[in-house]
Amino acid sequence: MTSFSYNACCYITCCSTTDNQNKQKVITIKINGTSTTKAGVLRHENGVVTSTVAPVGENGYITMDQIRQNIPIKKQFVDPYRQGRIIEEGVGYGQTMVIRSYEVGPDKTATIESILNLLQETALNHVWMSGLLGDGFGATHGMMRNNLIWVVSRMQVQIDHYPIWGEIMKIDTWVGASGKNGMRRDWIVRSHATGSVFARATSTWVMMNRQTRRLSKMPEEVRAEISPWFIEKQAIEDDVPEKIEKLDDKAKYVNSDLKVKLAIINFNSSCYHNKGIY
Structure with a gap:
């Protein structure tokens, strides 16, 4: 079993465009x-x-984006296009996915990057199906009114087996409370054919003001939106990750000349990259 964790600061909202576009x-x-x-x-x-x-x-x-996305304005129970459905007594989300050829490495197994991408996709599709999605990247209507975005502050993934090219998977995800101002999101990845578990994951999400870039408390209107979706269930029971040792000058390999590339910039940070802010 492979297990890893990291502290992240992944901003997952999109930048706004001008009103006259498209x-x-x-x-x-x-x-x-x-x-x-x-x-x-x-x-x-x-x-x-x-x-x-x-x-x-x-x-x-x-706008053309509104025509292309067709975001639901109320809760949906089945999404035939994504092969997704609402589960866990109406508050969780499950989706069937296939590992594609460009998502695997030389050994024909899915890369960890591909698995993380699929976890993020199912998380966003869960919000999509809830009918709470605003015009942000995973943000609810209340979050948009308060100029807030989601930030993934911590994530832990345990992998028992890596799925192979062409394998059909079932990914289930749900959310729960994490302290007073955070949200917990968990996933379980299973084989569609056998039901065996490929991977489990858990994460902590907090809110950040899009303009000030400061962490924010959860407004009551946002809490009222998402708390009905909270359930007490954990994909990883002992979710305290192993502490990663701090690197020092004795590290075998060091690269101190790293630069941000366009390929690794997400929607939320791209506009700040264009302004010269990293």
């Missing part, structure tokens, strides 16, 4: 004799013109 023209259509204002996108294919319409925002336009 806007669609407003059109008026009639449904059953009643005029309705919509935002339309016309497509021409093989001589046939089709249109896609969506409700228009307050400013008379709808």
Whole structure:
């Protein structure tokens, strides 16, 4: 079994764009004799013109991101496109995933980076299915109103077996309270064929103000949004990770000239990178 942990500061919200980007023209259509204002996108294919319409925002336009994402405004129980479903008596989330060829290493087993990516994806899809997702990257409506984002402060992963290329997995995730101002999120990764456990993981999430970059207490309106989803269940019973020894000058390999690359910048930090802030 492989077990590791780390203290992280992963910012997972997206930067805002200008209001004038990717806007669609407003059109008026009639449904059953009643005029309705919509935002339309016309497509021409093989001589046939089709249109896609969506409700228009307050400013008379709808952004292309809103059309493409189609974020649910209420709780969903099944997501056929992602093969996801609500579990744990209506508060947990489970999703079926397949290990793809570009997610494995030379030995045809999934890399730890790929596994962590899948854990993050299921976490965000859980919020998506809850109907609480605002226009941020995993942030709820209350968090967006308070200009808050999620920060992963700690994560521990235990891997019993690495899934191989083409293997079908079932990933279950749920959330619970972590102190007064934190949230705990756990995962269990199982084989779809046998039900055997590949990996378990637990993490602690806290909130940060997007502008000041300071940690924030959990507002009551945010607590009211997410607390109904809390359950008392742990993927890793003894979740106290082994202490990582501090490196000193005796380290065998040292690289002190590390620089941030575009490939490792996430949505939340990318706008700060562009401003020269790291």
